[in-house]
Amino acid sequence: MNTGAAAEQLVHRELVWLVCGIGLAVLPHCTRLPVWIPLLHYCLTLSRLRIPVRWAQQQAVTLTTLRQLAMVAALIGVYSHYGTLAGRDAGVALLVVLSGFKVLESRTPRDFYIGCFLGYFLGITNFLYTQTIPTALFMCLVISIITACLVTRNDTGKQLSIPARLRLSGALLLQALPIMLVLFLLFPRVPGPLWGLPRDANTGRTGLDDEMAPGSVSQLILSDAVAFRAKFSGLTPEPDQLYWRGPVLWFSDGRKWTTGRGQSGRDPAPMNSYGTPLRYEITMEPTGKHWLFPLEMPAYIPEDSYLSADFQLKTKLPLRERNRYTLISYTNFRIGTDHPAELQRALQLPAGKHKKTLELARTWRQESNTPGQIIDRTLQWFSREKFYYTLTPPLIGGDSVDEFLFSTRQGFCEHYASAFVTLMRAAGIPARVVTGYLGGELNPVGDYLIVRQRDAHAWAEVWLGEEGWRRIDPTAAVSPARISEGIESALPDSIIDIPLGLENNVIARDLWQRFNNIRDAINYRWNEWVVGYGHRRQIQFLGQFGMGEADWRGMTVGLMAATAVIVLCIAVRLFGQRSTSADPAGRAYDQFCNKLARQGMVRHLSEGPVDFARRVSISRADLDQDVNRITSLYVDIRYGSQAHGLKSLQQQIRKFRAGYKHQ
């Protein structure tokens, strides 16, 4: 027993829990924040645990001044690092710093609660960066600890041990789980953001963009991140057919290739397709950009997307959430028209650059009759001369194409595609650079292809008059393995995520591969059904129950009803009187007592059945007969070993009504 005055004081054990809870919520941010911010946070929170209260009270004025100075300094620090205090990254940094100060100055229960809520909030900010299963599990731990914090605060009598508090917090969360599921599934989702996303909402996401400079694709090769996953309805095509088409680059400034502004028309060029159509679904990771990556060449496209004249498939809205698209493509096709303006664009070269390349192209043009001959000659040159396919090409200082073709001769797909298109244009053949992905890794567990960022690729398309635009992959001339066996064969092991020491062991490698496949299959499902559960997926999900047409009103009603049912179930479980008696007669008698208790006649702990019956008889003469009969029967069975009366007792108790009889 203690008093309210004592309850207004924060005690050490509460603060320890709070510091732990918030500290864990901040932990995943450590890798994303400048090192001083989490360090400051931990210093502040830990020092709160060390400062003796009395000393802090004596030095209150000095400490407050110091704290305010430190806070201003920290805010300036955050501002100078990010250039702003708004947005995702700066916002998180600010929250981490301020929560540290909040814990430091916690004196009243109110501060304590604010600290706990900041902890919850810090937990949620982690999901702005990553939504993987491990993060989710870690956040479960964080919120159960912060919930245990609240339990600790409210356990004024300090009756609960640490495991008991954790158990209680876990039990509360477990009971909250079904409510969470219902809310998650039925809460009406809206397709777009409510207001503008901060500019940094999508940074850190790697992917192809509308420009390509030497090194931009090879940068992606280092990334293990998944670009998209593709599931074919029929057979999966051969690896050398898996060209996933992305941005098409027309314009070169001598070093960088770009799409060129606003020049690709919206109407796709005519396309003749041959052979069997391939039907497949791709699940795009959010990129914040518009491109989808269809297999060359798409014939059927999803609703909210369009094909440009050069067959770039773009969505109308940027890809903010993980989405699935159904597509149909033909691998045998002929595309393009001899649109003069377009062909003119495909011959553009930066003025006054690539002199040696132009010279070489001019000689080849004089010596050859057809564009086909020039192409063959170029590819042969690439394969015969000492050109190397490497991820770490030497740095090119001067003219990027000249230097690559005539001196370094070591490059990655973007170097070859860029040099090849420059050569073609110089020789008078319209050509353009196409970026996208090549290949993909088959996951036998889920029977789908995973295309990662490291499968990024660049190739060329040349205009061959009657044949239309034809794909030429100059990388194939240098490293055929890249095309037929994927990027893994063309790269050293260190690039691919294989743990050290397993490189040479075939079985271990195999197991590792299988493990990875299972892991990715789980992630695929997780991403599809949990992380990717948005407006579209919700409609799809509700459609399975014949509620596909449900609008937000219907969903809200359903949500409330389902939540009410769950809350009711928990309430019944919680308040339901469970008999603690082991024998059937005792259970029946407990039931009898409950009926009386509901009428306000509660049996005392120390009260025997006979005494209780006497007391009931006095206050409720109308029940006198029933109560005495049942009690004497019970006493006979319980203490007189008269087992045969049990049936009768149970029956009588079932029939017993304690309420007032209305005449």
Add this chain to the structure above:
Amino acid sequence: MSAGIVLERMLPDQAGVMPPGTGTLQKQRVYIFPTRQGITFACMLLIMLLGAINYNNSMAFVLTFFLGGLAMVCILHTYHNLAGLVLTGIAPQPVYAGETALFPVTLDNRVGYQRYAIALDQAAQRPWLKTWQRVSADTLYTDMPARHLKTVYIQVETTRRGIRPLGRLKISTCFPLGLFRAWSWLETGQTCVVYPRPDGNRPLPPATIDPLEDQKGNQIGTDDFIGFRKYRPGDSTRNIAWKALARGQGPLVKRFDGKGASKLMLGWHAAGHTQNTETRLSQLCRWVLRAEQQGIHYGLAIPGFHIEPGHGEQHKHLCLRSLAGYGLA
């Protein structure tokens, strides 16, 4: 039983004794409302939800809804922690004005689970809006183990003599998360008799020897047995006729001839010259205590009361209660 707080009202029997478990039971409604922290929590959830919608972040939705579910579950648990408790108010011991009155309240947890942090305090007369969230400094917190009976004492400072009612009690709890407070109002009907503060330095008036009595000596009348009379509360147990009781004749007291007993009537006018009633009552209170201590047979003669001389603990309390109630209703 689980639907509310049960208040057990004790009706004293004829001897003024209140055996537990015989009172009438009254069901009191339990209310529940978010605390200030709970409202802050709800605001935080709203911000989280807006963020989740804006970023279209599924896991943010998950966490927000998880915490929302937690709050809903918390309502049930907070209610569960309080509902079904049985309270009994027990008559408090009289105190002298200026002392702290202790009102014993028995909490009876008849269910198989423990209850934590049950707060008991006197409900101020302010509207509930002002009191539902504040915990005053003298709120009592107590834990109730499963199937356990516990008595807590509500402390009330007294300033004036008289009858001090406990008034409305508020029993509440915020356990387990402090986001909600469940509470109930209870009118236990307990009153505490507050005696006047013993004060004043006038000497005890001289005892008068009853002129009708034989003037032999000063011994207290315990010598000659003169008969029986019916037992009255306050009679010394030494004088109870145990043999008669054993024979089934009921409690009788042996009477002795009180020859030579000094008797003292404490009168209103002797207690002070001033018109201040309270000062007089304080002086009378002190005299009663002193006379009791000195073994004098004393009586009380104040306006409205006339108590025959007597002696013993019961007699003392009778006198003091008369003083406490002087002039009140």
